[in-house]
Amino acid sequence: MVRMFVAVVPPPEVVEHLEEFLSFRREAASFRWSDPRQWHVTLAFAEDVADRSLDDLDDRLTAVAGRRTPFGLRVAGGGAFPDPDRARVLVAGLDTSEESDAALDALSTACRQAMSAAGARVDGQRFRPHLTLGRLARPDNVTSWVRLLDAYDGPAWVVDEVALVASHLGEGPRRRPRHEVVATYPLRRAGTPSPS
Numbered sequence: 497m498v499r500m501f502v503a504v505v506p507p508p509e510v511v512e513h514l515e516e517f518l519s520f521r522r523e524a525a526s527f528r529w530s531d532p533r534q535w536h537v538t539l540a541f542a543e544d545v546a547d548r549s550l551d552d553l554d555d556r557l558t559a560v561a562g563r564r565t566p567f568g569l570r571v572a573g574g575g576a577f578p579d580p581d582r583a584r585v586l587v588a589g590l591d592t593s594e595e596s597d598a599a600l601d602a603l604s605t606a607c608r609q610a611m612s613a614a615g616a617r618v619d620g621q622r623f624r625p626h627l628t629l630g631r632l633a634r635p636d637n638v639t640s641w642v643r644l645l646d647a648y649d650g651p652a653w654v655v656d657e658v659a660l661v662a663s664h665l666g667e668g669p670r671r672r673p674r675h676e677v678v679a680t681y682p683l684r685r686a687g688t689p690s691p692s
Contacts, residue, residue, distance in 0.1 A: 497544035499663045500616070500678070502557065502607040503536035503680055504600075504655050506567070506571065511535055513650050514571055514588060518629070521644065527586065527632040534675045535627045537590065538599075539658060540607035542616035543554075549615045554679060556610035557660060561681035564606070566656040567599040568592075569626060574645020582635035587626035594670075600625055607658065657682045 515532045572591035576583035592600060604623045611618045621665055629645075632638070657677065657680045664674045 497546055498550075499543055499665065500545045500611075501536075501541040501661050501663065502537065502539045502611065503659050503661055504569070504603075505659050505677075506569075507653050510571060510619050510651055510653050513646070514627075517648055517650075525630060525641070526636070527603045527630045527638075528628045530628050531672065534673075535629075536659070536661070536675075537625050537627060539600075539604040539623075540611050540621040542611050543619070545611070545614075545616045552677075553611060553614035553616070553660070556614055557607065557658070557679070557681050560603070560606040560610050561658055564599065564603055564683045565685070566654045566683050567596040568652050569596060569600070569655050570652040571650035572648060574642045574648065575626065575644055576630075576638050577624075580639045580642045581637050583638040584632050584635055585628055586630040586632070586638050586641055586645075588629055588648065590627075591649070592625075596655075600604050603658065655683070 511532050514535075518529075525636055570591040571588050573589035575587050577585040577587065592601075601623060604625075607617045630641075659680045660678045662676045662678050664676065
């Protein structure tokens with residue numbers, strides 16, 4: 497059994513831009529920053545995916561991606577879960593057009609369905625697209641960090657693929673998760689017929 501998620505992974509220049517914005521502010525934080533190399537937008541997550549399901553999941557994600565066309569995204573703004581007054585997680589938000597917001601939501605729904613149809617028990621939380629920036633050991637007020645992130649407006653990029661990622665708990669630096677991209681799935685180019 498493998499812990500896995502399907503995600504949109506921002507390109508290196510997008511990660512570098514946000515990392516530079518945060519770089520000289522990091523030391524003021526009383527929480528644990530996530531590794532920028534692991535920043536992603538989770539579309540679907542399953543705690544345990546059986547090895548025997550991987551080929552089926554691969555086929556299903558290939559089909560899902562082949563039916564979707566690329567769309568634009570940009571990291572902008574900030575937030576916290578469950579809320580800024582008693583946060584456990586600090587996040588960066590996403591700025592989307594109405595069209596790309598619908599595309600992202602539809603892509604998440606399709607990826608969740610693909611994981612479920614392949615036999616994985618998919619996390620059922622409401623889809624709230626974001627990048628996780630930091631985690632707090634106990635709930636705290638991060639309003640000042642959310643206000644800071646509200647001033648951030650990163651470069652736009654085109655989402656043209658999704659990634660299937662295995663998350664190995666405790667195997668990364670300082671016993672954090674280690675993420676391994678298992679496969680990537682290109683979205684259909686405009687003008688290319690959708691697979692049946």
